[in-house]
Amino acid sequence: MIPMLGNLRRSPDRPAALASYARLAARYDRSCRWLDAARFEALELLAAREGETVIDVACGSGAMLPSLGRAVGSKGRVIGIEQCPEMAAIARERVALAGLKNVEIINAPAEDARPDVRADAILFCYAHDVLQSDEAVAQILRIARPGARVVAAGARLIGWWAAPVNLWKLWRSRHYLTTFRGLKDPASRLARRCPDWRVVDTRVLGTSYLAVGHLDPEGRR
Numbered sequence: 173m174i175p176m177l178g179n180l181r182r183s184p185d186r187p188a189a190l191a192s193y194a195r196l197a198a199r200y201d202r203s204c205r206w207l208d209a210a211r212f213e214a215l216e217l218l219a220a221r222e223g224e225t226v227i228d229v230a231c232g233s234g235a236m237l238p239s240l241g242r243a244v245g246s247k248g249r250v251i252g253i254e255q256c257p258e259m260a261a262i263a264r265e266r267v268a269l270a271g272l273k274n275v276e277i278i279n280a281p282a283e284d285a286r287p288d289v290r291a292d293a294i295l296f297c298y299a300h301d302v303l304q305s306d307e308a309v310a311q312i313l314r315i316a317r318p319g320a321r322v323v324a325a326g327a328r329l330i331g332w333w334a335a336p337v338n339l340w341k342l343w344r345s346r347h348y349l350t351t352f353r354g355l356k357d358p359a360s361r362l363a364r365r366c367p368d369w370r371v372v373d374t375r376v377l378g379t380s381y382l383a384v385g386h387l388d389p390e391g392r393r
Contacts, residue, residue, distance in 0.1 A: 179342070184301035185350040186281060190256055192347055193232075197258035200233050207235075207298065210325050210380060213373065214297050215239055217384050218323045223247040224292040229282055229312055230254060230299035234263025240295075241272040249274055251289060253312075255281040282308035291316045296324040300349040300358055309361040319389040322362055322369075323382070329355040330378045341379040359383055 196203070215236060220226045220243035228236055231252030240250045252267075252275065254260040260279040267275045278285050282302045294316055302308045303324065316322075327345050329338045342352060354360070358381070363369040366385025373382040 179346055179350060179352045181351050182353055183351055184304050186255070188350045189301055192350070193256035194258045196347060197233070197256065197262060200259065200262070201235065204232075204235075210375060210382065211236055211297060213382055214295060214323050214325045215243075217372065217382065218293050218295055218321060220244050220248070220250075220293055225249045225251070225289045226293045226295065227287070227289070227291045227312065227315070228252045228295045228297070230296070230302050231263055231277065232256075232259050232298075234266040234277065236295065236297060237263060237267055237275050237277075238270040238272060241267070241270065241275040244274065246274060249289060250276070251287045251291075252277040253282055253285045253287075254279060283311050285311065287315060289315060291320055293321040294323070296322070296326070296359070296362070298326045298348065299324075300326050300345075300354070301351065303358055303361060304351055304354045306361065309365075313365055313387060316387055318387060320387045321384065322366055322387060323384050324359045324362055325382045326358055326380065327355065328358050328379060328381050334377070337377050337379060341376075 220240055222245045224244050226240050226244060231254045234252055237252050244250060252263055254263060257279055260277050263277045296303060327341055366387055369385035371381050371383045
């Protein structure tokens with residue numbers, strides 16, 4: 173298939189994502205070092221606290237799990253959700269090497285994850301495919317407490333006037349998501365559920381975003 177054409181599908185494709193990340197797993201950490209600054213900023217914005225329960229959606233190789241585990245402490249709990257077995261295995265090894273007992277990885281699609289928790293904070297870091305699924309977003313938010321903090325970071329497209337920049341972003345992202353649909357407003361499903369949702373920072377000429385909000389404190393969806 174011509175590169176990027178497969179990403180023109182109208183919705184996320186789970187088999188395609190599993191196959192892509194199985195290929196990427198061994199070199200994923202090396203290829204995504206450029207994300208370190210965005211990850212650090214997302215962690216600061218999430219502001220996980222002692223004793224809280226935090227969910228890292230599409231946690232990948234678990235790059236953010238040790239920091240989250242240390243932030244919530246022994247009385248807190250961190251759940252990483254990752255559908256790719258190869259990526260989940262790397263995440264588990266990373267957590268084990270960090271000596272953390274309060275971090276669990278669930279190897280399942282976000283739509284099927286059923287952790288026995290009520291989350292105080294939820295992180296979607298470069299989880300575009302998940303954010304384009306009504307079912308996935310609904311399931312994750314179903315296990316969150318009313319008023320829970322929600323942080324999202326990821327790729328996005330900017331105005332038509334920036335076509336060369338947008339094309340570069342699409343090319344750069346082609347292996348890490350299975351649909352380009354929704355890139356103009358990637359976190360719209362979260363914004364509808366968080367009355368105070370706002371983009372607080374952008375990077376790479378505006379083609380990466382960081383946003384935060386709180387779920388409706390009354391528990392409305």
